[in-house]
Amino acid sequence: MSSHVKRRLVLGGLMLVIIIVLTLINPVFLTMGNIQKMLQEAAQTGIVAIGFTLVMITAGIDMSIGAIIAITSMVSINFLTYTKLPVFAFVPVTLLVGVFAGLFNGFFITRFKLPEFIVTLATKGILSGLALVIAVKDSMGFVQNVYIQNDSYLWFGSQTFGGIYRTTIAFLLLGIATQFFLKNTKTGNNIYATGANPGAARLTGIDTDRVVVGVYMFSGLTASISAIFISSRMMTAMPELGLGSEMDVIASVVIGGTSFSGGYGDIWGTMMGAVFLALIKNGILKLGISPWVQPIVIGGLIVVTVIIDVWQKKLGEAIRTRARLRKIGPTAKAA
Amino acid sequence: MDVQSRGMQGEARSREILLSCKGIVKSYNGPIVLDHVDFSVYRGEVHSLVGENGAGKSTLIKIITGATNRNEGDIIFDGKPIPLEFSRRDAQAAGIACIYQELSLIPGMTVAQNIFLGKEPLMRGVRIIDKKAMNRMAQDLIDRYQFPLKATTIIDDLSIAHRQLAEILKALSDKASLMIMDEPTSSLTRTEVEMLFKIIHMLRDQNISVLYVSHRMEEVYHLSDRVTVLRDGKLVDVLERDRISPAEIIRLMIGHKLEEKAVHHRLVPKNGPVVLEVRNITSLGKFEDISFDLHEGEILGIGGLVGAGRTELVRALYGIDPIDAGTVRYLGKPYVPSVQKAIASGIGFIPEERRRQGILPTQTIRTNIAITNLDVIAPRHVTSRKREQELAMDGIKVCNVKPADPLHLVGNLSGGNQQKVVLAKWLVRNLRLLFIDEPTVGIDIGAKEEIYEHIQRLAASGVSIILVSSDLPELTRLSDRVLVLRKGRIIKEFKDCVLTGEKILRAASGITEEVEDEA
Secondary structure, eight states: OHHHHHHHHHHHHHHHHHHHHHHHHOGGGGSHHHHHHHHHHHHHHHHHHHHHHHHHHTTOOOTTHHHHHHHHHHHHHHHHHHOOOOHHHHHHHHHHHHHHHHHHHHHHHHHSOOOHHHHHHHHHHHHHHHHHHHSOBOTTSOBOOOBOOOHHHHTTTSBOGGGOBHHHHHHHHHHHHHHHHHHHSHHHHHHHHHHHOHHHHHHTTOOHHHHHHHHHHHHHHHHHHHHHHHHHHHTBOOTTTTTTTHHHHHHHHHHTTOOTTSSOOOHHHHHHHHHHHHHHHHHHHHTTOOTTHHHHHHHHHHHHHHHHHHHHHHHHHHHHHHHHHHHHHHHHHHO | OOSGGGOOOGGGSOOOEEEEEEEEEEESSSSEEEEEEEEEEETTOEEEEEOOTTSSHHHHHHHHHTSSOOSEEEEEETTEEEOSSOOHHHHHHHTEEEEOSSTTSOTTSBHHHHHTTTSOOBOTTSSOBOHHHHHHHHHHHHHHHTOSOOTTOBGGGSOHHHHHHHHHHHHHHTTOSEEEEESTTTTOOHHHHHHHHHHHHHHHHTTOEEEEEOSOHHHHHHHOSEEEEEETTEEEEEEEGGGOOHHHHHHHHHOHHHHHTTTOEEOOOOOSOEEEEEEEEEETTTEEEEEEEEETTOEEEEEOOTTSSHHHHHHHHHTSSOOOEEEEEETTEEOOOOHHHHHHTTEEEEOSSIIIIIOOTTSBHHHHHHHTTHHHHOTTSSOOHHHHHHHHHHHHHHHTOSSOOTTSBGGGSOHHHHHHHHHHHHHTSOOSEEEEESTTTTOOHHHHHHHHHHHHHHHHTTOEEEEEOSOHHHHHHHOSEEEEEETTEEEEEEESSEEOHHHHHHHHTTOOHHHHHHO
């Protein structure tokens, strides 16, 4: 418990230092507008990361989230271009795209006992191809950039009171709800148990396969939700939208303290991780450094965090063994 | 400890049978592991199950807990017959709990969450866990049994002993009436063992039966109301309270039959030049103050119970684990063990658990033999297929590996042939010293004999060997001298005498000479 509280404090402190330094260098950084933009960016990644966190707690990984964002936004664009359906009617359908993708992942992982990485990577390939296939084309057959003019659809990505983006609010609400769900329901407990010790979980009567299918469906759902917000905010969508976003999402979750080996982590951490990442990315821009540096920094951050986590665990173990040795020492001599 | 504190006398307990097994037969594709074994546990007794390695203890436990199914025989638990198809979940539901070392707990969760996993108390009308109630109920349970635990502690922050207590609590909350503890004390400190014993007594007072499996005779002696002894898959005897003594148990475990044959062995000293000189070496928490000389062509056996520090000792001498204090001299020169140096200077190591440490199952015999001999095959870093093939053929011939096909995958060989490949890896080199840890676990008798011959031939050619084994006939038969370890120290050296398995087991169990004379 204490170790991950400490971790939060360190992360929070680090964020504070970064904010202060950046503000001193470039005062634009701390303006309301920039903060809103930063939070909105954190929210776009963060919404996906919330679903991804659940997958990682079960010791899985979902490489298909980027492609789910792509296919979901293409489905939306098709509805907007070719139908007169109201937004409230087709958005639920687009969200189902992600849920089905997750079901597909979960089904192959549990039924055929395939590695998560391979299944979701295959899904990624399938869905990103499908996104291109269903993209709106011009008469020459080239993918057309459709500008979204539907006001109700644009509502999602727009700002509300105090200039706060609705994406940010959605991120906050979804985060709170998911955290509560994880920590206060049976299903939440089962998710942790499945990741930490699947054998013991099954023995206690938990249907771990159902849990696994469930988390991939949820991960697909959050990716689809994010797709709506991103496309609405950009007022357009390309079939490449979201591809490559796995990296930011994984970085957020890992920086937030969720363990790759499963069983540990929560949504608070992931939300902090997403904000931290947005801060770093925004900082790079505000310092006038080329945006191409961003992925380099993010990749580096993932490695550094994982190293710290592994060290921490080893250090804790070493301390514990040493304490035990002190206890065993005299008894062994007496014997 | 005096007799009074050894718990209630058998007569005072009820004689209601909780678990009754009759004529249990189990074979794993061929060899019979349990041969018509009868076994019963009374309600509210501490019952120990003892036997040498391979006697069938763990198989019997697995059958009772539903981890595997019997071929024949009837089991009645708590008045109800147990069907042939019986899973671990069924066993749990019936009230049979197995206390593993932390195995069935969920790390990252609190004690309360673990106890109530799968049966969490919910709030009225909503599907939300009532955490307050859950923690309170868990704490009530803890207080009722006066366990030194807190409901809200996270499992990761508990010592192994306390995790076991959490498992016991979980079983209690499932209303288990039989708790099986398999070597529960193997990694506990002395105070922790005392705490566990107190709790076992408390469980018995609550009319819960405890089935205790341990190699440690003194624990069996202190705790048990009755002891069942198995040998070679057969029931030997059931000892009542007044007949339980460590010496008697060991006598029954070893049996007379074996004593006439291989177990009887005259140790003849070998006084060649000293190859390895070990002085006062210590590895914290593993072994302490170990000194001995190893002579040329000598087979030095290392005996002792599981956890006595035998494997740790050879691993440290081979250079895998560090040595904290003491000195080692090899061929007369000071020597700090390291694996690279060992291989370069003619020291070999055959580890226990061949599947995990000894072989690369997905590779061919040729590759497996080549991998430790790359210095010969690839002196300039490029492997020579021709040398590799020669070496592999050499090894196959020397050790009589079947099939004699260097391209055969090692994973597809029988256990005995796998072990021969491991042996061959080293035999094709010019060895001076070889460490061998449990060479014949899970190997059929024919292959065992062949491996013994190889080891003896190796020693005859001047190679010094340190042999760790829990197989007593093996140890007595092969060794020229035997050191017995107990709790990380050398407790006894057998040399130039007639050695029996019983003597080794007595020393390993810490039974002093006086008791021995008495018996």
